[in-house]
Structure formats: structure tokens, C-alpha cells
Amino acid sequence: MADIEVLLSEEQIAARIKTLASEILAVYGDEPITVICVLKGATIFASDLLRALGPEHAIEFLGVSSYKGTKSTGHVRITHDLAASLEGKHCLVVEDIVDTGLTLAYIVKSLSVRGPASLRVASLLDKPSRRQVPVHVDFTGFTIEDRFVIGYGLDLDQRFRGLPYIGIYGGE
Ligand code: IMP
Ligand code: MG
Numbered sequence: 001m002a003d004i005e006v007l008l009s010e011e012q013i014a015a016r017i018k019t020l021a022s023e024i025l026a027v028y029g030d031e032p033i034t035v036i037c038v039l040k041g042a043t044i045f046a047s048d049l050l051r052a053l054g055p056e057h058a059i060e061f062l063g064v065s066s067y068k069g070t071k072s073t074g075h076v077r078i079t080h081d082l083a084a085s086l087e088g089k090h091c092l093v094v095e096d097i098v099d100t101g102l103t104l105a106y107i108v109k110s111l112s113v114r115g116p117a118s119l120r121v122a123s124l125l126d127k128p129s130r131r132q133v134p135v136h137v138d139f140t141g142f143t144i145e146d147r148f149v150i151g152y153g154l155d156l157d158q159r160f161r162g163l164p165y166i167g168i169y170g171g172e
Helices: 010-028 043-053 102-112
Strands: 004-008 033-039 059-068 077-078 090-096 118-126 138-142 165-171
Touching: 004 138, 010 043, 010 118, 010 138, 033 043, 033 102, 043 090, 059 102, 090 102, 102 118
Parallel strands: 033 059, 033 090, 090 118, 118 138
Antiparallel strands: 004 165, 059 077
């Protein structure tokens, strides 16, 4: 059995997503949003957020993979591209966590040239102490310390994504 300490409970996450959705809707007004879910970590958060936003919004999926070497510059590439054009759409990139910022910086750079009417970012978690490149996060669920977290979509070698809460992995 893995030793996991609960950092954010199911209830805390659900309550924050409700308020986050209100904060997001206050900015977009009646404009339909294209939610861009970053695979795979953001899938659970994006599904709950989409339902909290209401029925008029679209969802798209973007797969990226990042390789972090010893150098400060990570290499990021798109493994699954969006099915729809972003031309003239109000886009909200939905991430699980912003750590060094390298993945998000690459995503924003790649999507901003596709002609969206607007491009904003929502991340469930943010670890600002780990930042290597500046990135702007418009909507943050929770700001956390520099701890490796799992659950609610976040994995450790593909494990634990199905945990309903966010925890800190302490070994087996
Ligand atoms: P960044 O490019 O360093 O900002 O990394 C972002 C990605 O690294 C996230 O989308 C996650 O997939 C992964 N990641 C960063 N920190 C954690 C963590 O604490 N737990 C699980 N995955 C993480
Ligand atoms: Mg991710």
C-alpha cells in the first residue's frame, strides 16, 4: 500500500472549482469558452470545471510531452493536437499544475499564433517556487509548496491519477 498524505481533500477541490468557475465566468461574461484540456494530468480537473462552467462551452484536448534534462531549458513537443481551429475563439488552457513553467510557456506560444480571440490559462495547482520561465496564470486553484503531488489526474509514472483527492506521495 502506498503511503499518501492528503493535501487537498475531495471536498476542498470541489468547493474551489465552484468558486473558480464563478471567477472565470465573471471574466468571460456570456462568451462561449473553448476549454483546452492539457492531457493527461488535467483531464479530471477539466471535466469538473467544464460542468461547473455550464453547458455552453466546448472542450478540446492537447497532448504535450516534456523532457526535463539537467539544463534549464526543457524540451516540449505536441503529441496530440487539437481537433478544432482556434480562430476567433475565446480559449482557456486548463492545466493540472504549473511547475517550472516550461510546458505552459510552450503551449501558450504554440496556441497564440492560431488566431484565438483571447487566450487565458487556468491551473488547478501552482508551485511558484519552482518557476524557471515567467508564465502568466489567469486563474489558479491552489498555490502549493514545492512538494511532489499525486491524484485527481496527477500521476507518478502513470499511477494515482484516479485518486479523488490530491496527496503527497511518501513511498510504498
Ligand atoms: P513544468 O513544465 O515544469 O511547469 O511541468 C508541468 C508538468 O509537470 C505538469 O503538467 C505535470 O504533468 C508535471 N508535474 C509537475 N509537478 C508535478 C507534481 O508535483 N506531480 C505530478 N506531476 C507534476
Ligand atoms: Mg501536465
